Amino acid sequence: MKILLADNDADFLETRAEFLSNAGYQVLKAGTLEEAQRILAEEYIHLAILDIRLVDDDDGKDVSGLMLAQDPAYQHITKIVFTNFPNYEDARASMRTSKSGPAPAVNYLAKKEGPGAMIREVREALKEHVRINPDLRIRWQQREGLHSFAQLVGVIAPETENGELVKRVNELEDLFRRLFCTYDQITLSCILWQKQSQVALGIYAYAHNHEEQFVVVCGERQVIQTSLGNLAEYALNLAKTQVQIAEKTMHFAAMALSLNEVELETLQSFATFYRENTGQTVRRCLDVMVQTTLSPWMQRTQWIDPQVHMVEHFRERWGLAEPLYPRSAFDTAVQTLAQRALLHNIVELTVAPEQLIFSFPGGQRVMYPDPGKLLYLDGSIPFSWKGVCETAAGDLDVHTILVEPSGQTWITDLGYTHMMPAGYNLAQLETNLRFSLMPTDNLQTLWNFETQVLDATLHGQTLRIGDVEPSYRKALPLIQGLRQAAKYVTNDSVAYQINLFLGALAYFVPYHSDWDYTRAEVAHFLHTILFAAMIYDALDKLDPVSSPGSQHQHCPPLRVDAKNREVWVGNHQVMVSQTEFDLLLYLYQRAGQLCRREDIVKDVFHLPDSSAGDQASLINTNIGRLRKKVEFDTCSPRYIETVWGQGYKLIVQPE
Amino acid sequence: MSEPTTASFLLIGDVAETQWTLALKMSLLPLGSLCVLAEDDAVLSVENHIYDVIIIDAGAIHDAALLTRRLRTNRPEARIIIVTASPTWEYTREALQAGAADYIHKTFNQEELRIVVQEVMDKPPPERPV
Numbered sequence: 210m211k212i213l214l215a216d217n218d219a220d221f222l223e224t225r226a227e228f229l230s231n232a233g234y235q236v237l238k239a240g241t242l243e244e245a246q247r248i249l250a251e252e253y254i255h256l257a258i259l260d261i262r263l264v265d266d267d268d269g270k271d272v273s274g275l276m277l278a279q280d281p282a283y284q285h286i287t288k289i290v291f292t293n294f295p296n297y298e299d300a301r302a303s304m305r306t307s308k309s310g311p312a313p314a315v316n317y318l319a320k321k322e323g324p325g326a327m328i329r330e331v332r333e334a335l336k337e338h339v340r341i342n343p344d345l346r347i348r349w350q351q352r353e354g355l356h357s358f359a360q361l362v363g364v365i366a367p368e369t370e371n372g373e374l375v376k377r378v379n380e381l382e383d384l385f386r387r388l389f390c391t392y393d394q395i396t397l398s399c400i401l402w403q404k405q406s407q408v409a410l411g412i413y414a415y416a417h418n419h420e421e422q423f424v425v426v427c428g429e430r431q432v433i434q435t436s437l438g439n440l441a442e443y444a445l446n447l448a449k450t451q452v453q454i455a456e457k458t459m460h461f462a463a464m465a466l467s468l469n470e471v472e473l474e475t476l477q478s479f480a481t482f483y484r485e486n487t488g489q490t491v492r493r494c495l496d497v498m499v500q501t502t503l504s505p506w507m508q509r510t511q512w513i514d515p516q517v518h519m520v521e522h523f524r525e526r527w528g529l530a531e532p533l534y535p536r537s538a539f540d541t542a543v544q545t546l547a548q549r550a551l552l553h554n555i556v557e558l559t560v561a562p563e564q565l566i567f568s569f570p571g572g573q574r575v576m577y578p579d580p581g582k583l584l585y586l587d588g589s590i591p592f593s594w595k596g597v598c599e600t601a602a603g604d605l606d607v608h609t610i611l612v613e614p615s616g617q618t619w620i621t622d623l624g625y626t627h628m629m630p631a632g633y634n635l636a637q638l639e640t641n642l643r644f645s646l647m648p649t650d651n652l653q654t655l656w657n658f659e660t661q662v663l664d665a666t667l668h669g670q671t672l673r674i675g676d677v678e679p680s681y682r683k684a685l686p687l688i689q690g691l692r693q694a695a696k697y698v699t700n701d702s703v704a705y706q707i708n709l710f711l712g713a714l715a716y717f718v719p720y721h722s723d724w725d726y727t728r729a730e731v732a733h734f735l736h737t738i739l740f741a742a743m744i745y746d747a748l749d750k751l752d753p754v755s756s757p758g759s760q761h762q763h764c765p766p767l768r769v770d771a772k773n774r775e776v777w778v779g780n781h782q783v784m785v786s787q788t789e790f791d792l793l794l795y796l797y798q799r800a801g802q803l804c805r806r807e808d809i810v811k812d813v814f815h816l817p818d819s820s821a822g823d824q825a826s827l828i829n830t831n832i833g834r835l836r837k838k839v840e841f842d843t844c845s846p847r848y849i850e851t852v853w854g855q856g857y858k859l860i861v862q863p864e
Numbered sequence: 865m866s867e868p869t870t871a872s873f874l875l876i877g878d879v880a881e882t883q884w885t886l887a888l889k890m891s892l893l894p895l896g897s898l899c900v901l902a903e904d905d906a907v908l909s910v911e912n913h914i915y916d917v918i919i920i921d922a923g924a925i926h927d928a929a930l931l932t933r934r935l936r937t938n939r940p941e942a943r944i945i946i947v948t949a950s951p952t953w954e955y956t957r958e959a960l961q962a963g964a965a966d967y968i969h970k971t972f973n974q975e976e977l978r979i980v981v982q983e984v985m986d987k988p989p990p991e992r993p994v
Contacts, residue, residue, distance in 0.1 A: 297956050299953070304957065305966045315961075
């Protein structure tokens, strides 16, 4: 263990450092405040022991060491403060919890307590707060090339400079020794998946000969901590209990997920499962995923927040918003892609004003509106949904969803668990499937396939496997399965297509005008732009309200389904309480007619005439709640009209 | 319309009202309500009720640090302030290591008391192992 010992008394520093060395610790000495700061900032240490008066022992006001301990930049380092002048105020300041998190120090020692006490408290602090198990046996199974912490640092933090590499490797090893501090041994089996700044490992952990299996997601500290924060705020209890342990160090963090009764050795990513199995098997696996793994998330109460501009949120999320990705960059990218498409003889892409024209080698020519026009429209992309939201189970990715041979699936990348539009997960999965697994060697046949799928969607039809090219027969049932599931969740095909549109462009964003690409890479980027353009074209047909430039004056019809107790505004289901439903149904059954307040009180709320005050409050409150849920503008209600002094009237289809 | 939430405080000490407990009650009035219980009753109460802040009058308790550990066994997230007429640095260390969020000198200044309690409420609970 590495300990920083900081004291401006040179003799004391030397003496105590020797005691610590003899006790088996590696000691970094700092004789000045500046030296202590440098070591805290640059070195990887397990514990810091700081003298309070680091500048002038004779100055009663010198609390420089205490201030160093209180610095939020070193919050993650376990500290002990010590002093020749112990007093209540300094002890309190050192050890009470701070506003931003933990106390500056875990202990406060008087120098006069002697070196024995110091060693004892250091041992205690390391055991209770640092919690690194130095005796943990670490074994590498060396499956699929996983062989060392140095390799993992290379994956998680590839930009680490050579001079820092050894420290980072030691730090990462310590992280695992903390994560599994109560175990005797861990065996690191394989890398299950890796993406930016994160990696998921299969790990066997042993305590008293008892084996447990974990998927450990580790990575840059900020990334993992954000994941844990999102989980704590948004996730289902089921997902939260999957996270058994979590730990962090200065630069890294990790969480260990327990997958009940799963054999790690049999797990594979959905992408691998897709490639190695038949279409039928993969479709069955997807059904299981939607019905069991995703279903609990989708069945959570949905809510509507008309203030939420989800499209703006997505633009930010996927780096599609200005100034990060300005229109000029997008246009330049499309133009250079067109040049490369020609060079590789894939397609002739002509960029015309507000249009993209694709001329395939076979002679076919198609024209679509430029997706950049919709992406960069001033303000939010207009469309008629009302912000129906749910909690999404992270970012679904065919590489991070794990599958066991039975077809059971596990979501292991829960980092972006967040509030999202209903159906987001399914649209995202379709996008991921499309751009990760579908072949792109022939853009024309790809275009044929996408056209067939879009046409089927527009006409509410289902394609048969035999209707499409053989290359896409595995993807087709998955895409149709996801769209079917999305209909069940939201019945909002416009929102789903918007998700697909933005998702496609998110795959285009990594394209750099200045870099060279292989033919397959160029084809991949062409697919994203082509698909986005096709969706833009289809949106017009799906929901005329979403046409750019059109004024949003149209109110879709309101429908109350008494049998299923459902409320619909156009294609969007609205969630209402039982009382709200009863009130709305009453008005709906008398649509266009005046419903008097006293009749509503009697027939809906079953209140006696005498409770006038309660009546007013009850009606007003429930009408107000209903308006918030069905009206586009509660200040100008169009469905539930007030007839002043008398009651209310429901207009099913406002003009 | 929902009721505004008020905080719930517990003072563990002498149940007979003193000048100090009155000062404490007055200082906490804008924040919430104060319940005063003797040690054993308080331990039972904490098992069944969540208090926003628990205040221990060290002068009325045999061992405030030990009581803090005992309370945190059932409620690791409990925010505990120990109040004493004669603070020492040794007991400050012991109290805060036991998991108290703060250890303060007994004061009759209502403003000071309220500020300390508010600060503890605004902070995350101590991370010290129970």
